[in-house]
Amino acid sequence: MPGGEIRVTVEPAGVTLTCLPDETMMQCATRHGMHWPTICRGAAQCSACRFEILEGEENFADEPPAEQALFRAVARVGASGNRVRFGCCAQPTGRATVLCRRARFLTEDKPAA
Known part of the structure; x- marks a missing residue:
């Protein structure tokens, strides 16, 4: 998203992260x-870092x-029918909402939206 913020909401944590260009979901979350x-x-x-794209x-x-190599062993679509990607590889380029049930904050502090 040239010139704009790359904002991704992570569910079920309910937090919106602002990612940098060329940053993976895992890098952004970390x-x-x-x-x-x-x-x-x-x-x-x-493939432990997989998540589903909700929007x-x-x-x-x-x-x-x-x-692409990981997808040879793992389905591209989750049981819910949503598209699956991997946090260590997938780079958001604009607004999105993802589901990663095991993503969590290590402290009670969450980034300001």
Whole structure:
């Protein structure tokens, strides 16, 4: 989203994060003090960081090769029918709402909306 803020709401946490250009969901969440689930620490090997896109699927960059490789082992669509992406790879480019049930804040402090 050239010249605009990249704002992503993470559910069920109910928090809206402002992401930087070329930043992945995991990087954005971590920068805001949120734990984003991972086993491989963002190396695109475990798929623990997966999330569903509830709104704004068009506001994510195309899948990089590492994410495409993960999709060989994991379905592209969740049980709910929503599009699945991986937090270590997916780069938001505009407004979106995502569902990552295991994303949470490590403290009670949440970023101001």
